[in-house]
Amino acid sequence: MMAAWFTGLAALLLLTIAAALWRIWRGPTAADRMMAAQLIGSGGVAVTLLLAAAGQPAARDVGLVLALLAAFAAVGFVKAASHRGAGDPEADDASDARAGRAEGRAHD
Amino acid sequence: MIDTGFDVILAAMILGVAAGAVLTRGMFAAVVMFIVYGLLVALAWLRLGAVDVGLAEAAIGAGLTGVLLLGALGRVNRQLGEDGTPPDAPHRPAAIRPVALLAALATAAALAWGFLMLPPPDGLHAPVAQNLAATQLGNPVTAVLLNFRAWDTLLETIILLAALVGVWSLAPDAAWGGRPGLAQRTRSGGVLSSFGRLLPPVGLLVGVWLVWAGADRPGGAFQGATVLAAVWLLASMAGLSDAPRVASLWLRAALIAGPAVFLALALAGLSVAGFLIVPPGAAKLVTVTVEALLTLSLTVMLGLLVLGPPERAA
Numbered sequence: 001m002m003a004a005w006f007t008g009l010a011a012l013l014l015l016t017i018a019a020a021l022w023r024i025w026r027g028p029t030a031a032d033r034m035m036a037a038q039l040i041g042s043g044g045v046a047v048t049l050l051l052a053a054a055g056q057p058a059a060r061d062v063g064l065v066l067a068l069l070a071a072f073a074a075v076g077f078v079k080a081a082s083h084r085g086a087g088d089p090e091a092d093d094a095s096d097a098r099a100g101r102a103e104g105r106a107h108d
Numbered sequence: 109m110i111d112t113g114f115d116v117i118l119a120a121m122i123l124g125v126a127a128g129a130v131l132t133r134g135m136f137a138a139v140v141m142f143i144v145y146g147l148l149v150a151l152a153w154l155r156l157g158a159v160d161v162g163l164a165e166a167a168i169g170a171g172l173t174g175v176l177l178l179g180a181l182g183r184v185n186r187q188l189g190e191d192g193t194p195p196d197a198p199h200r201p202a203a204i205r206p207v208a209l210l211a212a213l214a215t216a217a218a219l220a221w222g223f224l225m226l227p228p229p230d231g232l233h234a235p236v237a238q239n240l241a242a243t244q245l246g247n248p249v250t251a252v253l254l255n256f257r258a259w260d261t262l263l264e265t266i267i268l269l270a271a272l273v274g275v276w277s278l279a280p281d282a283a284w285g286g287r288p289g290l291a292q293r294t295r296s297g298g299v300l301s302s303f304g305r306l307l308p309p310v311g312l313l314v315g316v317w318l319v320w321a322g323a324d325r326p327g328g329a330f331q332g333a334t335v336l337a338a339v340w341l342l343a344s345m346a347g348l349s350d351a352p353r354v355a356s357l358w359l360r361a362a363l364i365a366g367p368a369v370f371l372a373l374a375l376a377g378l379s380v381a382g383f384l385i386v387p388p389g390a391a392k393l394v395t396v397t398v399e400a401l402l403t404l405s406l407t408v409m410l411g412l413l414v415l416g417p418p419e420r421a422a
Contacts, residue, residue, distance in 0.1 A: 007114050008113075011114040014114065017121065017148075018117075021121070024137060024140050033137055037140045037143055040147060048151070048154065051155070059159065061317075062154055062162045066170065068307070068335060068338070069172075069335070071307055072342055075303060077178055079178075086290035086291060087294075090300065
């Protein structure tokens, strides 16, 4: 009986993930889409934990890996957004980065 | 009833995300859809009871491939002209789309044919379960990968090594044997560099746990190595450790350690019974040794595959 509850809650969480999918589709900015993917990552981890409670304990390991690698994808996104893909948006001075990007487009 | 409901919602979402990734016009949205697709497919494997495959899909599909595609997209965007068209756009032959479509349809048809030709389910469950005790392992998937079908695993690691050599061969002459990627900069004490210190210890623990647990429960060298490669890449992106020179002897020793010892033990089997045959008494020892060294080699291979060809002189 409890297992059915947990699976039902996991199904509800899937529906909230579907709402975040709409945000990926609409955007409008890249950050909106990436944050929606992060939300889906959190929802996915919660689903694995509920499935673990519903009688599949090994699902917890999948949740661990998802949690870890969702954070990793966020770092990859931030890196790709920085100047030449190797910097740190926090360190790039805004005007410098814009000039650098324009220059990169012209010469690369 | 509730189980069926969950599965129907999940399957519908997987199809929706797949369609979204193909149909969306923005490349970035397509990459994000692909990452989410990997996560949902991992959940689907979990529902099918294939936890080992779910782990691999979560680590590779949703994790490493996502970062690889994000990096590739950033590179493409930097190479686009001011008007957003690639410099070589006019030279692209018009036939490329129909050819790609035909290739995709042929692949799908071949996969469907292969699926329909499969023997009825449970074909190999019984023999694997009967012989599991001889391998001294508790996880039937690891027993198949590293004992019954060790041949496949040996060839797969060698294929990855060949792929890495292929990536390295794209290096320009000036950077031959040098360091892959650009030098990473971060603001010291900033969010990125702090995150790069916070996450690796946790990742290290999870990666080693997956390898160790793989003998008796879901997990294994490949899944663990993917997590460890992600940890290494994270430390590299946070500017904490620069990528090594690909000509470095230590790096090359780490790359071939797994396949070389695997091959040596396979040849040692010749003196007992035959190539790749493991004497039942020593099965656990041989499996754990091969898995530990394979983890090292696979970690370095996967990390270097994401880092790309050398771009800086040695």
